[in-house]
Amino acid sequence: MEKEKIDKKDHILDVAEKVFSELGFDGASTRMISGEAGVNMAMLNYYFGSKEGLFIAVFERKITSFQDILQNIGNDESMSSWDKMDAYIEIYGNKVVSNNCFQKLLYQEMGMNRRTDISDKLRSILMINVGEVKKILLEGIAKGEFKKDIDVEMAIATIYGTKNFIINTPLMSTPMLGYDIQDEKVMDEQLKPRIKAYMKNLLKAYILN
Amino acid sequence: MEKEKIDKKDHILDVAEKVFSELGFDGASTRMISGEAGVNMAMLNYYFGSKEGLFIAVFERKITSFQDILQNIGNDESMSSWDKMDAYIEIYGNKVVSNNCFQKLLYQEMGMNRRTDISDKLRSILMINVGEVKKILLEGIAKGEFKKDIDVEMAIATIYGTKNFIINTPLMSTPMLGYDIQDEKVMDEQLKPRIKAYMKNLLKAYILN
DNA sequence: CAAAATTAATCAAACGATTGATTGATTATA
DNA sequence: TATAATCAATCAATCGTTTGATTAATTTTG
Numbered sequence: 382m383e384k385e386k387i388d389k390k391d392h393i394l395d396v397a398e399k400v401f402s403e404l405g406f407d408g409a410s411t412r413m414i415s416g417e418a419g420v421n422m423a424m425l426n427y428y429f430g431s432k433e434g435l436f437i438a439v440f441e442r443k444i445t446s447f448q449d450i451l452q453n454i455g456n457d458e459s460m461s462s463w464d465k466m467d468a469y470i471e472i473y474g475n476k477v478v479s480n481n482c483f484q485k486l487l488y489q490e491m492g493m494n495r496r497t498d499i500s501d502k503l504r505s506i507l508m509i510n511v512g513e514v515k516k517i518l519l520e521g522i523a524k525g526e527f528k529k530d531i532d533v534e535m536a537i538a539t540i541y542g543t544k545n546f547i548i549n550t551p552l553m554s555t556p557m558l559g560y561d562i563q564d565e566k567v568m569d570e571q572l573k574p575r576i577k578a579y580m581k582n583l584l585k586a587y588i589l590n
Numbered sequence: 591m592e593k594e595k596i597d598k599k600d601h602i603l604d605v606a607e608k609v610f611s612e613l614g615f616d617g618a619s620t621r622m623i624s625g626e627a628g629v630n631m632a633m634l635n636y637y638f639g640s641k642e643g644l645f646i647a648v649f650e651r652k653i654t655s656f657q658d659i660l661q662n663i664g665n666d667e668s669m670s671s672w673d674k675m676d677a678y679i680e681i682y683g684n685k686v687v688s689n690n691c692f693q694k695l696l697y698q699e700m701g702m703n704r705r706t707d708i709s710d711k712l713r714s715i716l717m718i719n720v721g722e723v724k725k726i727l728l729e730g731i732a733k734g735e736f737k738k739d740i741d742v743e744m745a746i747a748t749i750y751g752t753k754n755f756i757i758n759t760p761l762m763s764t765p766m767l768g769y770d771i772q773d774e775k776v777m778d779e780q781l782k783p784r785i786k787a788y789m790k791n792l793l794k795a796y797i798l799n
Numbered sequence: 800c801a802a803a804a805t806t807a808a809t810c811a812a813a814c815g816a817t818t819g820a821t822t823g824a825t826t827a828t829a
Numbered sequence: 830t831a832t833a834a835t836c837a838a839t840c841a842a843t844c845g846t847t848t849g850a851t852t853a854a855t856t857t858t859g
Contacts, residue, residue: 404703406617407616407617410843410845411846412843421809422846423809424808424809424810425845425846426845426846426847427808427809431845432846488758488759489698491762492694492758492759493612493614494613495612501761504761508765532784532787532788534767535752535788535792538752538755538756538763539748541762542751542753543747545751545755546747547747549701550700550701552709553716553720556717557717557746557747558743582741587796619817619819620819621817629835630835630837631819632822633834633835634819634820635821636834636835640820641818
């Protein structure tokens with residue numbers, strides 16, 4: 382049945398996402414993934430063509446939801462530039478914290494220099510979001526709403542970097558913040574509001590007049 | 591000769607550091623490293639016992655220089671808290687940008703969940719620096735020099751995170767910043783002063799009264 | 800509607816390639 | 830000459846992938 386087939390593929394992608402994010406692309410073997418998913422090893426190639434195809438499929442499943450997060454915000458004429466930044470941080474904070482497993486995998490792979498076809502694909506997608514944030518910041522500067530001497534690119538690096546540090550380096554962020562980053566409930570109830578509030582205050586202090 | 595042997599081992603470690611940081615532990619093969627270093631494959635095992643031994647040796651070579659970066663600053667009674675932060679950013683910016691290859695490898699490894707013996711060692715060393723920065727920030731708050739409602743831990747995450755994003759994700763940071771992150775000369779002449787100036791301005795706006 | 804034909808899904812087994820590591824012989828050094 | 834360094838060759842293990850056979854599902858046909 383078509384429905385069950387999709388469910389099975391989805392289940393494989395769930396497992397693959399988890400195993401990849403824990404061990405990286407090379408560290409995760411097809412035997413391990415198929416074993417943990419409870420399917421025959423050949424099924425991975427049958428469904429996804431290759432290990433790399435499976436890897437890409439993991440990303441493509443999530444990609445769509447990331448692409449049009451900002452579309453609406455950026456083009457809203459009625460919002461002030463700061464309200465747009467505020468709205469972006471809000472959405473970004475929600476999306477990112479609840480997809481931390483995937484986020485880790487994403488930026489882990491972006492750090493590698495090989496497989497430029499995959500990395501390039503991921504980069505071009507992420508750069509769309511970067512472009513949207515940049516547009517908001519530049520608009521705010523042009524309207525005189527933001528300071529005119531802010532380092533736009535660095536500010537963007539701070540937004541993504543602060544989040545990445547917390548998500549990708551739990552060995553440091555967990556003892557730093559005082560609660561377990563891996564714990565989903567803690568993430569949602571404590572980290573999410575905290576990182577949102579902090580990010581808004583930090584940016585407010587740096588970019589607002 | 592003892593001297594040449596050390597030089598050769600050092601050369602292997604240089605190459606290994608570079609290849610590991612580009613491809614990760616699993617992605618880098620011993621054949622690749624030995625080939626690029628211009629030595630026989632068996633030499634790696636002869637000198638370092640195993641691939642993992644080589645990996646550890648890469649870290650242990652650098653570890654010592656990381657341990658005493660901050661000691662002097664923190665205990666200087668004559669400096670204001672902000673001057674200490676300023677001095678730290680200055681030193682950190684220099685150290686980090688010129689060791690970007692190793693930094694990338696370091697935080698790549700910190701993100702992985704396996705080989706906990708290495709990761710734990712690295713973490714405990716890095717956490718010393720974190721503790722020193724935290725001390726400066728708390729001191730500034732206590733003295734009324736800094737705002738009392740700043741999120742200390744998040745601010746530290748921003749310092750490390752912003753740097754890491756630029757260093758570890760050159761595929762994004764290079765097009766964002768408009769110049770090649772991999773280029774050593776560019777790093778030194780353009781990125782280093784820029785990241786220092788930005789970091790100081792950002793923190794000044796967020797923590798200073 | 801039921802039997803036959805076709806397609807899709809699943810599996811155990813094996814493939815060639817590559818991995819990290821080791822060997823025993825050879826060369827250089829002290 | 831004895832010790833250290835270097836090498837080509839080879840090891841077993843694991844990798845991702847493919848195969849050919851088998852079962853399940855779907856479609857076609859009489």
